[in-house]
Amino acid sequence: MKKKILAKLLMMAVLCTTLAGCGSTGQSEAQDSTESVQTESTTETKDGVVTLTVWAEEANWDVLNKMIESFKQEHAGEAEFEISLVQQSDAETVNVLLTDIYNAADIFPFADDQLNALVAAGAVAPVLNADEVKEANLEDAVAAASVNDVLYAYPMTADNGYFMYYDKRYFTEEDVKTLEGMLAVAEAAGKKITMDWSSGWYLYSFFGNTGLDFGINEDGVTNHCNWNTTEGSIKGVDIAQSMYDIATHPGFMNVGDAGFLAGAKDGSVIAGVSGVWSAVEVEKAWGKNYGAVKLPTYTCAGKQIQMASFKGYKMLGVNYYSEHKEWALKLADWFTNEENQTLRFEERSQGPSNKNAAASDAVGKVPAIQAVIAQSEFGVLQKVGNNYWDAMTEYGEIMAAGNPSGIMLQDIMDNLVADITASTVR
Secondary structure, three states: OOOOOOHHHHHHHHHHHHHHOOOOHHHHHHHHHHHHHHHOOOOOOHHHEEEEEEEEOHHHHHHHHHHHHHHHHHOOOOOEEEEEEEEOOHHHHHHHHOOOHHHOOOEEEEEHHHHHHHHHOOOEOOOOOHHHHHHHEOHHHHHHOEEOOEEOOEEEEOOOOOEEEEEOOOOOOOHHHEHHHHHHHHHHHOOEEEEOOOOHHHHHHHOOOOOOOEEEOOOOOOEEEOOOOOOOOOOHHHHHHHHHHHHOOOOEEEOOHHHHHHHHHHOOEEEEEEOHHHHHHHHHHHHHHEEEEOOOEEEEOOEEEEOOEEEOOEEEEEEOOOOOHHHHHHHHHHHOOHHHHHHHHHHHOOOEOEHHHHOOHHHHOOHHHHHHHHHHOOEEEOOOOOHHHHHHHHHHHHHHOOOOOOOOHHHHHHHHHHHHOOOOOO
16 A cells, blocks of 8 residues: 555556556457466475575564464475465565566565556566455455456455444544534544545545545556546535545644554544554554544535545565575465464454455454445455556645645646546656
8 A cells, every 4th residue: 555656567557557558458468378387396405404594574573483384294205395474564565576576586475456567567577366365355355456357466454444443431423424513523532533534545535435526547557537527416626525524623732653642542532543553552552442444434515425435455576586486375375274374363363365264253352444344345356557656645645734835626626637537656
């Protein structure tokens, strides 16, 4: 999420999209790639040793080491394995990997919005047992891991979204249905509700269910957007006015996750928009009073609009140039099977994309995971061109500050759309 792809990578994506745009050419090339993976002799190893490198955030190493040990036991006698974990942020996988594909990790985790660039660069190997993986995982997770109906990665988690945390000591179930209702409660209590308006990832919430148009163009790089429209029941300035009203409300505060959690701990914040990664700290702060629900509605042009979201998935990819590609594919499949997705949930509180693991009673008892699932009904996969991010950050900062320069709202929206739809990376 919130990643900016380097300009040269975007140009690669343009080239890839152009080549794949002629009928079934892109899919046939992907199928040819799959066949080449199947026919290459990757099980032959020097001295019988399979050496694999896995990128992962250090917080996940303990659980991954357990999975690696069980993998070695499963394939005992087939080869000797030397599997190393290397610290690497999931958020930066695409940028780091594409600077040196040949020396990058054999297996790497990433969020779904990085997939197109990885596929365009020919960096990720198609999944061999695609039918099996598709059957085992949630439909949206499979779609997020696919390009032109070809599965290029193993779905791993289905919780890369956001929702509303709240302190049950202050809010009723009725209060959390509307943002205005929540803000009124916070103001009366002398407390705050937080949201990060520096990020287009969160700011999409105010635009997504308004009926206005936004998305990535067929070139895979630029966007189409009419958020500045002056026609229709909801106009661009209506959204801007609603956000201005929220920003200037005494119950609201614009901060990121760190500010939200700090406020939850010191008692100044009683609700905030965040994701499952904040669940452990929120529970520490609020204990049995910790609640989580889908995002509320907000008032726009006299209507109650359900706040939208980008929903996302994390997955594992295999380097196309891995020296032991077949074993890398097997290990990535092992990391993401039902048993290990359950283990990842139990030890890291990460929401499974595997259907059976996600349907367990234990998952059903976690408020944060249930909230992200409920919000997913009102979310869309994050498919946006790079210009979106800086444009939304600038817009969000203006609105969060209460439009201090007094710019006409229509001008603000016109500038926003011009930047989002710009044809080149700035």
